[in-house]
Amino acid sequence: MFTDNQIFAAPLAGITDKPFRKILRKFSPDISMVTEMISCHSLTGQHKNCLRNFDDYSDEGEIGAQIFGAKPELMAQAAKILESQGAKWIDINMGCPVPKVATKAGAGAWLMRDHALAGRIISTVVAAVKIPVSIKTRLGWDDSHKDWEKLIHIAGDAGAKFAVLHGRTRAQGYSGQSALEQKPSGLIPVIGNGDIKSVEDVSKIESLGYDGVMIGRALLGKPWLLRQLTGKNTESIDIKSLVLEHLDLVLDYYGISAGVPLFRKHAAWYSAGIKNSSEFRIKVNQITEITELKTVISEFFNCFGDI
Numbered sequence: 001m002f003t004d005n006q007i008f009a010a011p012l013a014g015i016t017d018k019p020f021r022k023i024l025r026k027f028s029p030d031i032s033m034v035t036e037m038i039s040c041h042s043l044t045g046q047h048k049n050c051l052r053n054f055d056d057y058s059d060e061g062e063i064g065a066q067i068f069g070a071k072p073e074l075m076a077q078a079a080k081i082l083e084s085q086g087a088k089w090i091d092i093n094m095g096c097p098v099p100k101v102a103t104k105a106g107a108g109a110w111l112m113r114d115h116a117l118a119g120r121i122i123s124t125v126v127a128a129v130k131i132p133v134s135i136k137t138r139l140g141w142d143d144s145h146k147d148w149e150k151l152i153h154i155a156g157d158a159g160a161k162f163a164v165l166h167g168r169t170r171a172q173g174y175s176g177q178s179a180l181e182q183k184p185s186g187l188i189p190v191i192g193n194g195d196i197k198s199v200e201d202v203s204k205i206e207s208l209g210y211d212g213v214m215i216g217r218a219l220l221g222k223p224w225l226l227r228q229l230t231g232k233n234t235e236s237i238d239i240k241s242l243v244l245e246h247l248d249l250v251l252d253y254y255g256i257s258a259g260v261p262l263f264r265k266h267a268a269w270y271s272a273g274i275k276n277s278s279e280f281r282i283k284v285n286q287i288t289e290i291t292e293l294k295t296v297i298s299e300f301f302n303c304f305g306d307i
């Protein structure tokens with residue numbers, strides 16, 4: 001069974017922000033996490049409207065800061081900033097399929113097509129920081145180009161300490177099933193990712209020879225899941241207090257006017273599978289006032305969780 005330091009919470013843009021990471025750590029203080037992806041342009045330009053550019057990671061335990069971009073020097077500068085903010089390692093995004101990142105900016109998944117540039121980015125970032133560097137990638141650009149093994153070899157040669165592999169191609173986006181094959185020998189450590197939801201899924205990745213697992217969407221509305229996946233018991237959890245605590249963290253971080261609409265998706269995920277959740281979601285989506293939101297949440301979650 002994997003230990004805590006082999007279990008990772010995945011980067012999820014717009015979701016795994018500082019408030020959500022704090023909630024995840026309540027249940028799993030020692031697991032590793034990766035921030036949402038951060039643009040090297042936005043970070044080095046110190047864009048004021050992007051709060052995560054200014055996060056302090058020194059109070060966060062094991063945390064990798066993920067950057068994306070196509071210019072080695074800017075990526076290195078961004079990595080240095082994040083190192084000085086307390087990131088424990090730098091993760092380079094080489095899998096994001098969104099056209100704005102991959103085809104327009106030549107970053108993210110595009111680097112699976114341009115291995116020479118990928119290698120230059122990795123070695124420039126490695127030379128710029130003292131902390132470890134990793135990459136996060138996919139099986140390949142499309143079904144005809146599943147050359148992840150080659151990219152991970154290049155990453156290792158350029159100084160990356162490990163890689164995360166999502167078992168889909170760029171062309172698949174998030175459709176179909178994630179399908180990881182047996183990890184070949186001779187590679188740097190590889191963390192398996194994609195559709196992992198249960199202890200059985202974790203064991204399957206372990207039996208394929210991977211060095212750890214990374215979990216993303218299964219954590220939505222279930223921040224205690226990582227703890228269960230490491231084989232630890234979770235005592236009964238007061239979901240109402242948990243949701244209200246998460247809301248307060250979001251309001252502290254973003255302020256009320258941005259925080260209330262931003263929390264709606266979390267409220268919906270927490271309510272999934274509970275009786276009358278669709279009525280709850282409709283109500284929450286209309287509320288803009290904080291006292292009313294807290295009242296509706298308290299009334300709906302006025303029960304103890306069954307986890």
Ligand SMILES: Cc1cc2nc3c(=O)[nH]c(=O)nc-3n(C[C@H](O)[C@H](O)[C@H](O)COP(=O)(O)O)c2cc1C
Pocket residue numbers: 010011012013014015035036037066093095096136166174193194195196214215216217218
């Ligand atoms: C809403 C959303 C946002 C994501 N944001 C990022 C990101 O910022 N960086 C990244 O490397 N991957 C990102 N991913 C991909 C996930 O980290 C992960 O690789 C993918 O969801 C598969 O894992 P899962 O099935 O456990 O969710 C995102 C995925 C989703 C659904």
